[in-house]
Amino acid sequence: MRVLVVHNRYASAQPSGENKVVDQEVELLRAAGHRVDLFERRSDDIGAMSLPRKAAVPVLVPWNPAVRRELAALLRRERPDVVHVHNVFPLLSPAVLAACADAGVPAVATLHNYTQVCPPGTLQREGRPCTECVGGPPLPAVRHGCYRGSRLATAPLALSLSANRRRWWSGVERFFCISAAQREVLVGAGMPAGRLAVKHNFVPEPGVRRTGPGEHVLYLGRLAEAKGVRLLMAAWDELAASGGVGVPLVIAGAGPLEAEVTAWAAGRDDVRYVGLYDTARCREALARSVAVVAPSTWLEAFGLVVVEAMAAGVPAVAAGHGAFVELLEDGVTGLLHRPGEPGSLASCLRAVTVDPARNAEMGRAARLRYERGFSPSVGLERLEEGYRSAIAGRSGGGDLPPQGEKSTGPLWDSHAGTDGGQ
Incomplete structure (x- = not known):
């Protein structure tokens, strides 16, 4: 085409x-x-x-x-x-x-x-x-x-x-x-x-996957209120007050809260703010993660970093609302925390780091979920299917209801409710 x-x-x-x-x-x-x-x-x-x-x-x-x-x-x-x-x-x-x-x-x-x-x-x-x-x-x-x-x-x-x-x-x-x-x-x-x-976004094969237990918890994304950055700082402070989780938090990204994050991380051994990473460094950081954290306070329409973590065989800790609830199976491919609650986020971060065997099992399940639902082959199939449907609709061969009639549901749904996507 x-x-x-x-x-x-x-x-x-x-x-x-x-x-x-x-x-x-x-x-x-x-x-x-x-x-x-x-x-x-x-x-x-x-x-x-x-x-x-x-x-x-x-x-x-x-x-x-x-x-x-x-x-x-x-x-x-x-x-x-x-x-x-x-x-x-x-x-x-x-x-x-x-x-x-x-x-x-x-x-x-x-x-x-x-x-x-x-x-x-x-x-x-x-x-x-x-x-x-x-x-x-x-x-x-x-x-x-x-x-x-x-x-x-x-x-x-x-x-x-x-x-x-x-x-x-x-x-x-x-x-x-x-x-x-x-x-x-x-x-x-x-x-x-x-x-x-x-049509879920796909993620390319990263070329590198986690091979050990991981070295850090990773936040990778925009430094903004809606992404839950302040929530993460509060949860990490709560963890630090009770002895920490044994690995540092690495924050990679930029945005309106950059100055605040820089000041918060300054002088701490348990937090590293590293600024913006290019694609190669992002993939390396993901593959070295114990877990990826995505604590967004807004209703994410997708959550790309969670799927990137899956591709690397790494579990995620994410807010239990929006798209995260369909991307992650709680307790299987990662953990979902109660949205907006630092205590719940801290509890999930502690749980995902305290048991290496369970963490490794979730990482394997996350990789399988990626292969079935978010790989390039799946992404290509859905793009092509959508294009063909649009072309058929414009040429009169589609199945849209006539003007003024009420539609009863999606024309195609990318295998909704299966491992192929929701």
Whole structure:
């Protein structure tokens, strides 16, 4: 197939799971013989813009007519079989969907978060779960300044959500939800169930796996409130007060809490903050882990680091909500702690480190779960299946209900409820 991938790349100053997923899918498709081209914008480019162009960026968030013209011309010239849309904020906008309609090319879209129902996409406000905007107008998000703590910054996102909701729902043949938990939220908010398919992200073979008991507990990700970084610090302090767990905590990443994490880790023997790791060092750190910890306080739509740990044969300790409850089998491939509770997180971290034999057993089970549900071969199969469904739907060969009729469920679900995915 000929595939055009549309993506606004996140800033390179901090890790982006979405950028990683896009790059890995492109590489996977090309290796399988498909032709894949890219239509991209980069948030890094905003810094080099003139002041007038910078000022125009928020105005164009809901709709960028220049992008529509450019992309439509490209589609008419190249005639791909399908367009795969990822992130369109802030430099692309939902105008990419109009371009696909202009050129008559079917579109699929991966929903990496909750921006279809929540302007910042996190379903969280002030460190707590929030669904005020789900299923209704996004005015609460503006009132509370949910994006970057700013009403002004939130307003373009809220406007885009309101103005383009129906365009998304009618202009995309297939939505890829990256977890069943995410799909449930979106269907409950009124999105067309028949177009929402569960397609977990895959993870490439890491090339290195754990061979011993491990050397550290690893946090690998963005240093942000929603990722549970403060919760982790509180839990680790609780463990340290009772004698520790015998291995240090390694924190790798960057983000808004970097200064706070640096100050907290300074002078401690049981914590090492190592900054950003490149891909090779991430894989090495994962393979040397006793466990990976993912204590997110927001409802993660997926949780890539947990699956990366599985690929390395390492159990994870994760919050017992969102996608984590379908990625991890509690007590088998890792442990789930009560969300937002430092004591519960501390207890799970102690349990996963105190018994090496049980830890090794969970690591083996985690690797098997990866092979059955998140390997490249599984990922390729689901991508190709989704593309074929979208192409058939646009050509009249699909099984979407006629306009106005109610859908009764997903058209394909990536073997929901089996080891192949949920």
